[in-house]
Amino acid sequence: MENLIDIKAVRHSYRTASGPLPVLDGLELSVPEGGFVAVVGPSGCGKSTLTRLVAGLLIPDEGEVRVHGTRITAPRSNVGMAFQNPVLLEWRTILQNVLLPLEIVPTKLTKAQGEARARKLLALVGLEGFEGKRPSELSGGMKQRASLCRALIHSPEVLILDEPFGALDAFTREDLWQIMHRVKAEEPFTGVLITHDLRESIFLANQVVVLSGRPAKTQFVLDIPDTGPRTLDHLYTPEAATMLNTLRHQIEVAQGRAPAGAAA
Amino acid sequence: MKARQVYVPLIAVVVFLALWEALVWVMGWPNYKMASPSDLVPAYEKYWSLFLVMGWQTLWRTVVGLLLAVVFGIMLGMVMGFSRTMRDALYPLLVGFNAVPKATVVPIVALMFVGAHDFNTVLIAFIISFFPIAVSVSIGLSTLEPEYRDILRSLGASQSTIFWKIALPKTLPEFFGALKVSVTLAFIGTNLMEIVSPHGRGLGALFDSGKTNSDYPLMFAVLIALAFLGIVLYYVVVALEKVFAGWADRSV
Ligand SMILES: Nc1ncnc2c1ncn2[C@@H]1O[C@H](COP(=O)(O)OP(=O)(O)OP(=O)(O)O)[C@@H](O)[C@H]1O
Ligand SMILES: [Mg+2]
Numbered sequence A: 001m002e003n004l005i006d007i008k009a010v011r012h013s014y015r016t017a018s019g020p021l022p023v024l025d026g027l028e029l030s031v032p033e034g035g036f037v038a039v040v041g042p043s044g045c046g047k048s049t050l051t052r053l054v055a056g057l058l059i060p061d062e063g064e065v066r067v068h069g070t071r072i073t074a075p076r077s078n079v080g081m082a083f084q085n086p087v088l089l090e091w092r093t094i095l096q097n098v099l100l101p102l103e104i105v106p107t108k109l110t111k112a113q114g115e116a117r118a119r120k121l122l123a124l125v126g127l128e129g130f131e132g133k134r135p136s137e138l139s140g141g142m143k144q145r146a147s148l149c150r151a152l153i154h155s156p157e158v159l160i161l162d163e164p165f166g167a168l169d170a171f172t173r174e175d176l177w178q179i180m181h182r183v184k185a186e187e188p189f190t191g192v193l194i195t196h197d198l199r200e201s202i203f204l205a206n207q208v209v210v211l212s213g214r215p216a217k218t219q220f221v222l223d224i225p226d227t228g229p230r231t232l233d234h235l236y237t238p239e240a241a242t243m244l245n246t247l248r249h250q251i252e253v254a255q256g257r258a259p260a261g262a263a264a
Numbered sequence B: 001m002k003a004r005q006v007y008v009p010l011i012a013v014v015v016f017l018a019l020w021e022a023l024v025w026v027m028g029w030p031n032y033k034m035a036s037p038s039d040l041v042p043a044y045e046k047y048w049s050l051f052l053v054m055g056w057q058t059l060w061r062t063v064v065g066l067l068l069a070v071v072f073g074i075m076l077g078m079v080m081g082f083s084r085t086m087r088d089a090l091y092p093l094l095v096g097f098n099a100v101p102k103a104t105v106v107p108i109v110a111l112m113f114v115g116a117h118d119f120n121t122v123l124i125a126f127i128i129s130f131f132p133i134a135v136s137v138s139i140g141l142s143t144l145e146p147e148y149r150d151i152l153r154s155l156g157a158s159q160s161t162i163f164w165k166i167a168l169p170k171t172l173p174e175f176f177g178a179l180k181v182s183v184t185l186a187f188i189g190t191n192l193m194e195i196v197s198p199h200g201r202g203l204g205a206l207f208d209s210g211k212t213n214s215d216y217p218l219m220f221a222v223l224i225a226l227a228f229l230g231i232v233l234y235y236v237v238v239a240l241e242k243v244f245a246g247w248a249d250r251s252v
Helices: A046-052 A096-105 A111-123 A140-150 A168-185 A198-202 A230-238 A239-252 B004-027 B037-082 B084-099 B100-110 B117-142 B144-155 B159-198 B201-214 B215-246
Strands: A003-016 A017-033 A036-040 A062-067 A081-082 A157-160 A190-196 A206-213 A218-223
Touching: A003 A046, A003 A190, A017 A036, A017 A190, A017 A218, A017 B117, A036 A046, A046 A062, A046 A190, A046 A230, A046 B215, A062 B215, A081 A096, A081 A140, A096 A111, A111 A140, A111 A168, A140 A157, A140 A168, A168 A198, A168 A230, A168 B201, A190 A198, A190 A206, A198 A206, A198 A230, A198 A239, A206 A239, A218 A239, B004 B037, B004 B201, B037 B084, B037 B117, B037 B159, B037 B201, B037 B215, B084 B117, B100 B159, B117 B159, B144 B159, B159 B201, B159 B215, B201 B215
Parallel strands: A036 A190, A036 A206, A081 A157, A157 A190
Antiparallel strands: A003 A017, A003 A062, A206 A218
16 A cells, blocks of 8 residues: 555664764654554653654654655645644634644635635534634633644645643543544544553554654554444443553563563 | 723822822922922923923934834844854853943943934943843743744744744743833933933933032922833833733733
8 A cells, every 4th residue: 555654764863962862763654645643652762753754844864754755855834733732822813823824835725715614624623613712711622622723724644743632631632532533534634643642542543653762663563443433432342451451561661661572 | 991090090190299299398308308299390381392302302312222222132132042052152241241330331432422412322222221122032032832833844934934923923022021121221321321421412411400500390300201201101112012912911
């Protein structure tokens, strides 16, 4: 199958005051068009670095990152990003915040069409009626939903989510998981989701990639079988328990707390 | 603006003047020790045209000096905000420059450009007031969370787009905070020069002539006029802040 994102044998070090810090070493990742890959791994292992590579914000020392077969050497306008920090602009309304990417990337949409699309996205995530509000008037979960709309407004080929739900409480997070499924059905995208929540990874993604500790390499890949529309109940099935156990064991290996091979 | 916001401060001013008048009356102070508000009225009546001319002199020179400080301060702040090396290089210089008491700089400048009175005054107003602006802009820019930058950079936005769309607006609240300090500083700078430089113009010179002629009510009248101009300038900045950075005000 043709992959939309292809990361091959990537090595990267940051130059720091105390010499080079190897962050990625032997990273492999492939995401087919329409795929949604969750990346988990120990804290500080290089997950955000991976997102910066895919976005073209960072060029790896070695190896290559390809999107649609083209090698990435600079930022391109075909990605959308959302982070743990929603980074909405306080001097703009929610609607204006969502429209921001259209002011930068070349677009075929007229102003009115862009606005209609923004309203549609906001309605899709349940923010109808909040278009004219300021970010500070929204709760954390609502801000994160607006940030998601902004990441999607220009119909990016790749959606990059770096722990977008990390700072939210458990209930709000589960709400947003379901919203993500709704969004994916309406606005298909190819996605990379960084997360430290294993339940989130198996609920949202169709593949979970476990990275080793720093310097990170691809340690383990788990395919999540497609069993039709997912509900939260799926997280409490024996199949889900098995997957979570496998992943938890892999994380312990990555953290160096368990020997590889031995099943949990 | 609600009526409340006008009459509450107005009442405060009236109360202040009444207390002042009462204090001078109770203590029985003569004019040369402390003039009372009622002594000031004749001073204004006698010299009202001078007050207008000199007040205008002081005002325009302060504003021009401040505008220069804004332009230069923003440029310096941008250089220091975007480049770490420039920040490390310029910061100690700036701090040292700012630490020199301006009362010592005033006579030097007055001698350096003797005769060029307008230029001198504008220069001092500028020198004394650009520091807070430069610091606030540089801090605002250098503390911009990287995610803000990344959101636009990942879309292929140029550095200047990032500056105009995010960095500059995000820095505006700090900028206006600094401008409120700077406007007062510029005003002080103008007056210092007007008092020190010979054959000066402006309210500072009027104050000086009050001193030479032992016209104490005139001196106090100048002080009040200065306070009034200072308040006006300050509130002009507040009004501008409301227009350009009103979004940062969470109190409403
Ligand atoms: N610009 C940089 N310069 C130097 N070191 C950096 C830089 N960015 C990240 N690092 C270091 O590289 C390592 C990997 O960082 P990265 O942010 O990719 O990790 P992460 O897996 O996203 O961590 P977290 O789980 O905390 O989000 C960390 O040790 C971090 O301190
Ligand atoms: Mg991270």
